[in-house]
Amino acid sequence: MDIALVLKAAGAALIVSVVCQILSRSGRDEQAMLVSVAGVIIILLMIVDELDTLITSIRDIFGI
Amino acid sequence: MTVLFKLCGVALIAAICSYVIKKWTSGGTALFVSLTLILMLCSAIMRLYPSLTVLRELMSDNLSSGYFSLMLKALGISLVVKAVSEICGQMGETALSGAVETVGKGEIFILCIPYIVDTVESLKELLL
Numbered sequence: 001m002d003i004a005l006v007l008k009a010a011g012a013a014l015i016v017s018v019v020c021q022i023l024s025r026s027g028r029d030e031q032a033m034l035v036s037v038a039g040v041i042i043i044l045l046m047i048v049d050e051l052d053t054l055i056t057s058i059r060d061i062f063g064i
Numbered sequence: 065m066t067v068l069f070k071l072c073g074v075a076l077i078a079a080i081c082s083y084v085i086k087k088w089t090s091g092g093t094a095l096f097v098s099l100t101l102i103l104m105l106c107s108a109i110m111r112l113y114p115s116l117t118v119l120r121e122l123m124s125d126n127l128s129s130g131y132f133s134l135m136l137k138a139l140g141i142s143l144v145v146k147a148v149s150e151i152c153g154q155m156g157e158t159a160l161s162g163a164v165e166t167v168g169k170g171e172i173f174i175l176c177i178p179y180i181v182d183t184v185e186s187l188k189e190l191l192l
Contacts, residue, residue: 003074006100010081013096017085043095050102055144057109061116062140063133 005050009043067111071104098151105147134179138172 016039023032058064078100082093116136123132145168152161 003070003077006074006078006103007081009096009099010078010085013085013093014081040095043099047095047099047102050099050106054102054106054109054147057106057113058140058144061109061113062136062143064137064140 005046009046012039012042015039067107071107074100074104094155097154101150101154102147105143109143131179134175137175141168141171141175144168 016035020032020036020039023029023035078097082097085093085096119132120136123129145164149161149164149168152158152164
C-alpha cells in the first residue's frame, strides 16, 4: 500500500491551489489557468497508472 | 488486520488533506480523492487474492465450478463498476455514474445468459 503516493498527490494539489491563488490575485489569470491544468494532468497521470494496476489485478484475480 | 488499519489510516489522512485543501483554497479535491479511492481498492483486492486462489482450487473438481467462476466474474465486474461509478459521482457526473452502473448490470446479465438457457432447457426436458 503506497501511502506516499496519496501524500504526494495531496502535496501537489495543495501547491497547485496555492500557486493558482497567488497568480490570480496578482492579476495573472492565464498563468494561473496553465498551472491548474498542469496540476490536473499530473494527478491524472498518477490516477491512470493506478487505475491500470487496479483493472489488471481484477482481471487476473477474478478471471474476467 | 494491519492492512485494515493501514487502509483506515490512509482514508483518514486523505479526508483530512482534502478538508485542508478545500479550507485553504477554493480548489476541488475530486482527483485527489479518486486517486486515494483507487489505491485503497487495489490494496483491498490484493488481499483477496490468496483466499480466492484457495477457493478456486477447492471448486475446480466440483460440478458447480462453472457457477463459481460466474460468481467470481460477476464480483470482479461489480468491483470495477463500483469504483468507476464512485469516481464519476465524486466529480459530479451522476449521469456517467449511472451509465457505468447500467453497463455493469448488462455485462453481468450477458454472463448469466448461457446458464439461464441451460436451466430453461433442463426444465423443458424434465417437464416435456
